[in-house]
Amino acid sequence: MNTGTAAQRRRDGDTVAGVIRQWQSVHPGLDTGPMEIIGRVNRCAALLQQAEDAPLRRAGLSRAEFDLLGALRRTGDELTPGELARETFSSGAAVTKRVKQLQERELVERRADTRDRRVARVRLTDAGRALVDGILPEQLAYEKAVLAGLDEDGHEELTGLLSGLLLQLEGRLGGL
Amino acid sequence: MNTGTAAQRRRDGDTVAGVIRQWQSVHPGLDTGPMEIIGRVNRCAALLQQAEDAPLRRAGLSRAEFDLLGALRRTGDELTPGELARETFSSGAAVTKRVKQLQERELVERRADTRDRRVARVRLTDAGRALVDGILPEQLAYEKAVLAGLDEDGHEELTGLLSGLLLQLEGRLGGL
């Protein structure tokens, strides 16, 4: 005897489903449809960050610091504080502080731009590059393990759908 | 002439696609597959929070405060600080502080439990309930607008897939 599809059974089983049921019972008319997706995106992100913060802290880094180092690593080049702020979604002031600390730990270097003396140029040291290259595969391996519960087709589909959602969000915010 | 499926065009167009390309060009061997999903989940969550924080601040609330009020509202009952901490994913100390502030604004009340004098019981005032009931539909309407870009079937599918991912994450973390 089966009470529904596999997707339905999944959907009724996570914590977000419980939250939505609570809202429904308190506010019977409310359109809780969006929560089914948005609530789950938020909760997934929160749990993922929580899980990935542990190995980072073992390496002596906060997530924000790792994001900064990662941005430098993947662009393969020097970035200015302003670019780093945009790239890592944080304020300029926060970047200033983080760069100072990472510099003291000799993970990044800064030099003055010769053309425009307002701007600084930040780049990874060899130690900084090595640190990122050591941590990143660990993170990816953990993520791969989490995703192993979904089949191949699921990955494809999920990627496409999330991409659509993300484009909506980026377009909508970019438009303002 | 068409260069690929709609999903592919979407996938190549968002900012996460650009980040992944950067990693690939700097680390050609790396298995960046997980980023296609995890990276997008994280970015979606970040943009959503950013978008939804604005209306909250207009109402004089932080996201954390709104989460606390929301937990009280949807359970329909009194909660202890400990329960609120678990429900809102934050530390007990943070809950203590927030309750104190919300109490000063007369959005929540506290009374002592008669059975167990260690525990406090926190509940919404009428003003607190009205505030949540005013904000929530606004949030849901915004979310609905964002999701309007995806079709009906997309909602169903996305919900099911995210739920599967979330179950993995909750099981994995719960097991530790």
Add this chain to the structure above:
DNA sequence: AGCAGGTGTTTTACTCGCGAAACATTTCTC
């Protein structure tokens, strides 16, 4: 050239959240 306004970065002052320790009360154990 000189200065008005724009852009990039840092400093300042403050808020917020956390972990650890302290405190208060209950529950277990003998």
Add this chain to the structure above:
DNA sequence: GAGAAATGTTTCGCGAGTAAAACACCTGCT
């Protein structure tokens, strides 16, 4: 029923992030 262990909450000290002001430099106008 007295002490020990467990449980629930609050206080304390600190680190991190923000917004706004201050600062430094560039650029275009006259």
